[in-house]
Amino acid sequence: MKNLEEKLKVLNERKENLDLREFIEQEATNDPNFFRWLFDEEFEKDFAESLTDEQEEEFAVFMDDIEQHDDSLKKCDYCGGWEVEQGKARYGDGYWTPYEYEYNCANCGNLMFID
Numbered sequence: 001m002k003n004l005e006e007k008l009k010v011l012n013e014r015k016e017n018l019d020l021r022e023f024i025e026q027e028a029t030n031d032p033n034f035f036r037w038l039f040d041e042e043f044e045k046d047f048a049e050s051l052t053d054e055q056e057e058e059f060a061v062f063m064d065d066i067e068q069h070d071d072s073l074k075k076c077d078y079c080g081g082w083e084v085e086q087g088k089a090r091y092g093d094g095y096w097t098p099y100e101y102e103y104n105c106a107n108c109g110n111l112m113f114i115d
């Protein structure tokens, strides 16, 4: 997969309220050209039907740790789970921009602060 950084940026912009994993799975199922776009290759068949074994493996590895590329997920520093950042913004006195966000890990309840 070439220009993966650029593609991850596009995917993150387009996923809206879905997790990146859900969005990619949805695109892979609904968009016949998704794998042509992802691999920059003019596959003969739609969807993943023309992928080589190596490409299938490459995609599987890519999806294995897709959470680390999801702009809206943070890793819990206690349990290591990935949870959506739905934190409350915390403001300093007289400041209009938050200095950090607090949120709980939905998996273990750990309270975290993110700058």
Ligand SMILES: [Zn+2]
Binding pocket: 076, 077, 078, 079, 080, 081, 105, 106, 107, 108, 109, 110
């Ligand atoms: Zn946790």
